[in-house]
Amino acid sequence: MKAWIGLGSNIGDGPAEIKRALGALAAHPSMALLRRSPVYRTAPWGVRDQADFHNAVAEVNTELEPLPLLAALQQMEARLGRKPARGRWQPRRIDLDLLLLEDRIYFLPGLTVPHPRMHRRAFVLAPLAAIEPSLVIPGRGTVQSCLSRLAPQGIERVQEKD
Helix, strand or coil: EEEEEEEEEEEHHHHHHHHHHHHHHHCCEEEEEECCCCCCEECCCCCCCCCEEEEEEEEEEEEECCCHHHHHHHHHHHHCCCCCCCCCCCCCCCCEEEEECCCCEECCEEEEEEECCCHHCCCHHHHHHHHHHCCCCCCCEEHHHHHHCCCCEEEEECCCCC
């Protein structure tokens, strides 16, 4: 099934960290990387006294069910240098969030899909709109319509190095 993964980083070289994470997604035996968005720089969310984030979205095919997919993403984060969080919205080397699994809705222990706040976050919606603007977020509308309803959130596309 298709899954959309949000990627974020604000420690170190954000675009390089995202590139490393995309490589990890592509190398995973139960996933195939289909598409990826450009990288965007965004103001921090929640705790504002920290460096700007770099964000992107990846579309993957996976045979994993939701909780094993979440576990695989968390294992990738750990291998890529993510340290345990000291609270919400803290700086991180890499963050991998399961945003959507096709048009399915899940309420599981430790996991809600679609991601419950994605429709309010330009740092998720702008990268997602770059690859699939007509994608429907169940119960919220299309990615593009959700993005058009947001107030400006200080998001800027980054020119990536090869």
